[in-house]
Amino acid sequence: MTLFPDVAAFHDALAAIPRADGIAAAAARARQAQLTKPPGSLGRLEDIACFLAAWQGDARPHIDAGHVVVFAGNHGVAALGVSAYPAAVTSQMVANFEAGGAAINALSRAAGLSLSVVALELDRPTADFTAGPAMDEAECLAALNAGAAAIPDGCDLLVLGEMGIANSTAAAALAARSFDGSGADWVGPGTGIDADGIARKIRVVDAALAAHAEALHNPFETLRRVGGRETAAIAGAVLAARLRHVPVVLDGFICCAAVAPLAAARPEIVDHCLAAHRSAEPGHVRLLSRLGLEPLLDLGMRLGEGSGAAVAVLLLRAALATHDSMATFAEAGVSGAG
Numbered sequence: 001m002t003l004f005p006d007v008a009a010f011h012d013a014l015a016a017i018p019r020a021d022g023i024a025a026a027a028a029r030a031r032q033a034q035l036t037k038p039p040g041s042l043g044r045l046e047d048i049a050c051f052l053a054a055w056q057g058d059a060r061p062h063i064d065a066g067h068v069v070v071f072a073g074n075h076g077v078a079a080l081g082v083s084a085y086p087a088a089v090t091s092q093m094v095a096n097f098e099a100g101g102a103a104i105n106a107l108s109r110a111a112g113l114s115l116s117v118v119a120l121e122l123d124r125p126t127a128d129f130t131a132g133p134a135m136d137e138a139e140c141l142a143a144l145n146a147g148a149a150a151i152p153d154g155c156d157l158l159v160l161g162e163m164g165i166a167n168s169t170a171a172a173a174l175a176a177r178s179f180d181g182s183g184a185d186w187v188g189p190g191t192g193i194d195a196d197g198i199a200r201k202i203r204v205v206d207a208a209l210a211a212h213a214e215a216l217h218n219p220f221e222t223l224r225r226v227g228g229r230e231t232a233a234i235a236g237a238v239l240a241a242r243l244r245h246v247p248v249v250l251d252g253f254i255c256c257a258a259v260a261p262l263a264a265a266r267p268e269i270v271d272h273c274l275a276a277h278r279s280a281e282p283g284h285v286r287l288l289s290r291l292g293l294e295p296l297l298d299l300g301m302r303l304g305e306g307s308g309a310a311v312a313v314l315l316l317r318a319a320l321a322t323h324d325s326m327a328t329f330a331e332a333g334v335s336g337a338g
Contacts, residue, residue, distance in 0.1 A: 147236030161306020
Protein backbone atom coordinates (compact mmCIF):
# COMPACT_ATOMS: atom_id res chain seq x y z
CA MET A 1 0.00 0.00 0.00
CA THR A 2 1.26 3.49 -0.88
CA LEU A 3 1.50 5.48 2.33
CA PHE A 4 1.43 8.88 0.62
CA PRO A 5 -0.83 8.61 -2.46
CA ASP A 6 -0.82 12.38 -2.90
CA VAL A 7 0.64 15.54 -1.43
CA ALA A 8 -2.33 16.07 0.88
CA ALA A 9 -1.85 12.60 2.39
CA PHE A 10 1.77 13.40 3.14
CA HIS A 11 0.91 16.65 4.89
CA ASP A 12 -2.03 15.01 6.69
CA ALA A 13 0.31 12.32 8.05
CA LEU A 14 2.73 14.96 9.25
CA ALA A 15 -0.11 16.78 11.01
CA ALA A 16 -1.25 13.59 12.79
CA ILE A 17 2.01 12.17 14.13
CA PRO A 18 1.57 10.10 17.30
CA ARG A 19 3.18 10.82 20.64
CA ALA A 20 5.50 8.66 22.69
CA ASP A 21 4.20 6.09 25.15
CA GLY A 22 4.33 8.00 28.42
CA ILE A 23 3.44 4.96 30.52
CA ALA A 24 6.37 2.93 29.17
CA ALA A 25 8.70 5.89 29.62
CA ALA A 26 7.61 6.35 33.24
CA ALA A 27 8.09 2.64 33.93
CA ALA A 28 11.59 2.79 32.45
CA ARG A 29 12.42 5.80 34.65
CA ALA A 30 11.11 3.93 37.67
CA ARG A 31 13.35 0.98 36.85
CA GLN A 32 16.36 3.28 36.47
CA ALA A 33 15.68 4.61 39.96
CA GLN A 34 15.91 1.08 41.38
CA LEU A 35 19.14 -0.01 39.69
CA THR A 36 22.30 -0.35 41.78
CA LYS A 37 23.79 3.07 41.10
CA PRO A 38 23.31 6.62 42.28
CA PRO A 39 20.44 8.32 40.43
CA GLY A 40 21.58 9.82 37.13
CA SER A 41 25.09 8.40 37.43
CA LEU A 42 24.96 6.79 33.97
CA GLY A 43 24.08 10.14 32.41
CA ARG A 44 22.77 9.96 28.89
CA LEU A 45 22.80 6.17 28.90
CA GLU A 46 19.79 6.39 31.20
CA ASP A 47 18.08 8.88 28.90
CA ILE A 48 18.69 6.66 25.86
CA ALA A 49 17.11 3.64 27.54
CA CYS A 50 14.05 5.66 28.54
CA PHE A 51 13.81 7.22 25.06
CA LEU A 52 13.76 3.78 23.46
CA ALA A 53 11.20 2.58 26.01
CA ALA A 54 8.93 5.50 25.13
CA TRP A 55 9.00 4.80 21.40
CA GLN A 56 9.00 1.02 21.51
CA GLY A 57 6.24 1.06 24.14
CA ASP A 58 8.19 -1.29 26.38
CA ALA A 59 9.69 -0.46 29.77
CA ARG A 60 12.57 -2.81 28.94
CA PRO A 61 13.27 -2.03 25.28
CA HIS A 62 15.51 -4.01 22.98
CA ILE A 63 17.28 -3.89 19.63
CA ASP A 64 16.61 -7.28 18.10
CA ALA A 65 15.80 -6.11 14.58
CA GLY A 66 17.74 -2.89 14.06
CA HIS A 67 18.07 -2.02 10.41
CA VAL A 68 20.17 0.42 8.37
CA VAL A 69 18.81 1.86 5.14
CA VAL A 70 21.15 3.76 2.85
CA PHE A 71 19.28 5.79 0.24
CA ALA A 72 21.19 6.82 -2.89
CA GLY A 73 20.33 9.46 -5.46
CA ASN A 74 22.00 11.60 -8.11
CA HIS A 75 21.72 15.37 -8.41
CA GLY A 76 21.59 17.61 -11.44
CA VAL A 77 23.62 20.28 -9.66
CA ALA A 78 26.61 17.94 -9.60
CA ALA A 79 27.31 19.25 -13.10
CA LEU A 80 27.93 22.71 -11.63
CA GLY A 81 31.20 21.72 -9.98
CA VAL A 82 30.03 21.55 -6.37
CA SER A 83 31.74 18.26 -5.47
CA ALA A 84 35.26 16.90 -5.52
CA TYR A 85 33.95 13.71 -7.14
CA PRO A 86 32.03 12.98 -10.36
CA ALA A 87 28.41 11.86 -10.24
CA ALA A 88 29.43 8.37 -11.41
CA VAL A 89 30.78 7.72 -7.91
CA THR A 90 27.24 7.39 -6.55
CA SER A 91 26.50 4.20 -8.49
CA GLN A 92 30.04 2.93 -7.90
CA MET A 93 29.60 3.30 -4.16
CA VAL A 94 26.19 1.62 -4.30
CA ALA A 95 27.92 -1.35 -5.92
CA ASN A 96 30.48 -1.26 -3.10
CA PHE A 97 27.68 -1.27 -0.50
CA GLU A 98 26.03 -4.21 -2.22
CA ALA A 99 29.36 -6.07 -2.32
CA GLY A 100 29.89 -5.45 1.39
CA GLY A 101 33.04 -3.38 1.04
CA ALA A 102 32.12 0.03 2.44
CA ALA A 103 32.49 1.52 5.91
CA ILE A 104 28.76 1.17 6.55
CA ASN A 105 28.94 -2.56 5.85
CA ALA A 106 31.68 -3.04 8.42
CA LEU A 107 30.03 -0.78 10.98
CA SER A 108 26.59 -2.33 10.52
CA ARG A 109 28.06 -5.75 11.19
CA ALA A 110 29.86 -4.45 14.28
CA ALA A 111 26.62 -2.92 15.60
CA GLY A 112 24.54 -6.02 14.89
CA LEU A 113 22.36 -4.33 12.28
CA SER A 114 20.94 -5.60 9.02
CA LEU A 115 21.49 -3.36 5.99
CA SER A 116 19.68 -2.52 2.79
CA VAL A 117 20.53 -0.08 0.02
CA VAL A 118 17.81 1.72 -1.92
CA ALA A 119 19.11 3.23 -5.16
CA LEU A 120 16.69 5.79 -6.56
CA GLU A 121 16.88 6.17 -10.34
CA LEU A 122 20.62 6.79 -10.42
CA ASP A 123 20.55 6.93 -14.21
CA ARG A 124 18.17 9.89 -14.03
CA PRO A 125 19.56 12.69 -11.86
CA THR A 126 17.24 15.31 -10.43
CA ALA A 127 16.98 18.56 -12.38
CA ASP A 128 19.29 21.51 -11.80
CA PHE A 129 17.44 23.26 -8.98
CA THR A 130 18.95 26.64 -9.78
CA ALA A 131 16.77 26.66 -12.90
CA GLY A 132 13.60 24.98 -11.60
CA PRO A 133 12.38 22.35 -9.15
CA ALA A 134 14.67 19.37 -8.63
CA MET A 135 11.65 17.04 -8.91
CA ASP A 136 8.08 17.25 -10.08
CA GLU A 137 5.32 16.23 -7.69
CA ALA A 138 5.15 12.63 -8.90
CA GLU A 139 8.90 12.16 -8.56
CA CYS A 140 8.97 13.56 -5.05
CA LEU A 141 5.99 11.43 -3.97
CA ALA A 142 7.69 8.35 -5.41
CA ALA A 143 10.83 9.10 -3.38
CA LEU A 144 8.83 9.72 -0.20
CA ASN A 145 7.03 6.42 -0.66
CA ALA A 146 10.26 4.58 -1.42
CA GLY A 147 11.52 5.79 1.95
CA ALA A 148 8.36 4.70 3.74
CA ALA A 149 8.45 1.27 2.07
CA ALA A 150 12.07 0.64 3.05
CA ILE A 151 11.29 -0.01 6.73
CA PRO A 152 11.19 -3.80 7.24
CA ASP A 153 8.36 -5.47 9.10
CA GLY A 154 9.30 -5.96 12.74
CA CYS A 155 12.00 -3.28 12.69
CA ASP A 156 12.62 -2.00 16.22
CA LEU A 157 15.27 0.61 15.37
CA LEU A 158 15.73 2.42 12.06
CA VAL A 159 19.19 3.75 11.21
CA LEU A 160 19.35 6.13 8.25
CA GLY A 161 22.16 6.93 5.85
CA GLU A 162 22.65 8.28 2.34
CA MET A 163 24.88 8.40 -0.70
CA GLY A 164 24.74 10.97 -3.48
CA ILE A 165 27.40 13.11 -5.07
CA ALA A 166 26.43 16.79 -4.57
CA ASN A 167 23.92 16.00 -1.84
CA SER A 168 25.65 18.27 0.68
CA THR A 169 24.73 21.10 -1.70
CA ALA A 170 21.11 19.98 -1.65
CA ALA A 171 21.30 19.62 2.13
CA ALA A 172 22.54 23.21 2.50
CA ALA A 173 19.67 24.42 0.31
CA LEU A 174 17.13 22.38 2.32
CA ALA A 175 18.45 23.78 5.60
CA ALA A 176 18.46 27.36 4.30
CA ARG A 177 14.96 27.16 2.87
CA SER A 178 13.66 25.52 6.05
CA PHE A 179 15.42 27.65 8.65
CA ASP A 180 16.50 30.76 6.73
CA GLY A 181 19.97 32.03 6.01
CA SER A 182 22.11 32.16 2.90
CA GLY A 183 24.38 29.66 1.23
CA ALA A 184 27.30 30.95 3.28
CA ASP A 185 25.46 30.02 6.49
CA TRP A 186 25.02 26.37 5.51
CA VAL A 187 27.61 25.37 2.92
CA GLY A 188 30.71 23.40 3.88
CA PRO A 189 33.45 21.43 2.14
CA GLY A 190 31.40 18.26 1.74
CA THR A 191 33.65 15.70 0.07
CA GLY A 192 36.63 18.01 0.47
CA ILE A 193 36.38 20.82 -2.05
CA ASP A 194 38.80 23.76 -1.84
CA ALA A 195 38.00 27.43 -1.15
CA ASP A 196 37.10 28.10 -4.78
CA GLY A 197 34.78 25.11 -4.75
CA ILE A 198 33.10 26.29 -1.56
CA ALA A 199 32.53 29.73 -3.08
CA ARG A 200 31.02 28.10 -6.16
CA LYS A 201 28.82 25.92 -3.96
CA ILE A 202 27.59 28.97 -2.04
CA ARG A 203 26.65 30.67 -5.31
CA VAL A 204 24.72 27.58 -6.39
CA VAL A 205 22.75 27.43 -3.13
CA ASP A 206 22.01 31.15 -3.24
CA ALA A 207 20.83 30.82 -6.84
CA ALA A 208 18.51 27.98 -5.82
CA LEU A 209 17.06 29.98 -2.94
CA ALA A 210 16.43 32.93 -5.25
CA ALA A 211 14.87 30.75 -7.94
CA HIS A 212 12.31 29.35 -5.48
CA ALA A 213 11.83 32.39 -3.25
CA GLU A 214 8.24 32.98 -4.38
CA ALA A 215 7.16 29.33 -4.23
CA LEU A 216 5.14 27.82 -1.38
CA HIS A 217 7.12 27.22 1.80
CA ASN A 218 5.79 23.90 3.00
CA PRO A 219 7.57 20.59 3.63
CA PHE A 220 6.67 18.96 0.34
CA GLU A 221 7.54 21.95 -1.81
CA THR A 222 10.89 22.42 -0.10
CA LEU A 223 11.78 18.74 -0.51
CA ARG A 224 10.88 18.65 -4.19
CA ARG A 225 12.32 22.02 -5.15
CA VAL A 226 15.78 21.93 -3.59
CA GLY A 227 16.18 18.37 -2.34
CA GLY A 228 17.03 15.09 -3.96
CA ARG A 229 15.45 11.68 -4.25
CA GLU A 230 17.50 10.29 -1.38
CA THR A 231 16.72 13.21 0.94
CA ALA A 232 13.00 12.93 0.15
CA ALA A 233 13.22 9.20 0.84
CA ILE A 234 14.82 9.90 4.22
CA ALA A 235 11.98 12.29 5.04
CA GLY A 236 9.45 9.65 4.02
CA ALA A 237 11.18 7.02 6.14
CA VAL A 238 11.29 9.28 9.21
CA LEU A 239 7.59 10.07 8.93
CA ALA A 240 6.63 6.44 8.30
CA ALA A 241 8.73 5.32 11.26
CA ARG A 242 6.95 7.82 13.48
CA LEU A 243 3.57 6.49 12.40
CA ARG A 244 4.77 2.99 13.37
CA HIS A 245 6.42 4.09 16.65
CA VAL A 246 9.85 2.99 15.42
CA PRO A 247 12.71 5.04 16.90
CA VAL A 248 15.17 6.50 14.40
CA VAL A 249 18.90 7.22 14.49
CA LEU A 250 19.87 10.02 12.11
CA ASP A 251 23.38 10.17 10.68
CA GLY A 252 24.99 13.50 9.85
CA PHE A 253 24.29 16.73 8.00
CA ILE A 254 22.48 15.22 5.02
CA CYS A 255 20.05 13.13 7.08
CA CYS A 256 19.28 16.02 9.41
CA ALA A 257 18.76 18.37 6.47
CA ALA A 258 16.32 15.88 4.95
CA VAL A 259 14.18 16.20 8.09
CA ALA A 260 14.51 20.00 8.27
CA PRO A 261 11.52 20.82 6.01
CA LEU A 262 9.29 18.60 8.17
CA ALA A 263 10.66 20.05 11.41
CA ALA A 264 10.18 23.62 10.22
CA ALA A 265 6.45 22.89 10.08
CA ARG A 266 6.19 20.37 12.94
CA PRO A 267 9.19 20.63 15.29
CA GLU A 268 8.02 17.57 17.24
CA ILE A 269 8.64 15.31 14.21
CA VAL A 270 12.15 14.73 15.58
CA ASP A 271 10.95 13.58 18.99
CA HIS A 272 11.42 9.94 17.97
CA CYS A 273 14.86 10.65 16.50
CA LEU A 274 18.33 10.53 17.98
CA ALA A 275 21.16 12.53 16.40
CA ALA A 276 24.01 10.05 16.17
CA HIS A 277 26.91 12.46 16.02
CA ARG A 278 28.10 15.96 15.32
CA SER A 279 29.50 15.92 11.81
CA ALA A 280 32.63 17.80 10.80
CA GLU A 281 30.46 19.57 8.20
CA PRO A 282 30.18 23.07 9.72
CA GLY A 283 26.47 23.57 9.02
CA HIS A 284 25.59 20.50 11.05
CA VAL A 285 26.14 22.22 14.40
CA ARG A 286 23.69 24.96 13.50
CA LEU A 287 21.22 22.48 12.07
CA LEU A 288 21.26 20.30 15.20
CA SER A 289 20.53 23.41 17.25
CA ARG A 290 17.56 24.33 15.08
CA LEU A 291 16.23 20.76 15.30
CA GLY A 292 16.72 20.70 19.07
CA LEU A 293 18.83 17.54 18.91
CA GLU A 294 21.89 16.88 21.06
CA PRO A 295 24.30 14.54 19.27
CA LEU A 296 25.48 11.41 21.03
CA LEU A 297 29.02 11.45 19.62
CA ASP A 298 31.57 13.91 18.29
CA LEU A 299 34.23 11.96 16.38
CA GLY A 300 35.07 14.32 13.54
CA MET A 301 33.26 12.07 11.07
CA ARG A 302 31.93 13.34 7.73
CA LEU A 303 31.63 10.21 5.59
CA GLY A 304 27.87 9.83 5.45
CA GLU A 305 26.49 6.39 4.47
CA GLY A 306 24.96 6.11 7.95
CA SER A 307 28.43 5.44 9.34
CA GLY A 308 28.15 7.72 12.37
CA ALA A 309 24.67 6.41 13.11
CA ALA A 310 25.88 2.80 13.09
CA VAL A 311 28.63 3.69 15.55
CA ALA A 312 26.07 5.36 17.80
CA VAL A 313 24.04 2.14 17.93
CA LEU A 314 26.90 0.58 19.90
CA LEU A 315 26.20 3.25 22.51
CA LEU A 316 22.48 2.44 22.41
CA ARG A 317 23.28 -1.21 23.03
CA ALA A 318 25.38 -0.22 26.05
CA ALA A 319 22.46 1.83 27.39
CA LEU A 320 20.08 -1.10 27.00
CA ALA A 321 22.51 -3.58 28.52
CA THR A 322 22.75 -1.58 31.73
CA HIS A 323 19.02 -0.88 31.78
CA ASP A 324 18.04 -4.50 31.33
CA SER A 325 20.83 -6.48 33.00
CA MET A 326 21.79 -4.52 36.10
CA ALA A 327 20.36 -5.71 39.39
CA THR A 328 17.98 -3.58 41.38
CA PHE A 329 18.83 -2.64 44.95
CA ALA A 330 16.34 -5.23 46.18
CA GLU A 331 17.72 -7.99 43.94
CA ALA A 332 21.30 -7.30 44.97
CA GLY A 333 20.58 -6.79 48.67
CA VAL A 334 22.13 -3.33 48.50
CA SER A 335 20.75 -0.45 50.52
CA GLY A 336 19.29 2.32 48.37
CA ALA A 337 19.52 6.03 48.97
CA GLY A 338 17.62 7.21 52.04
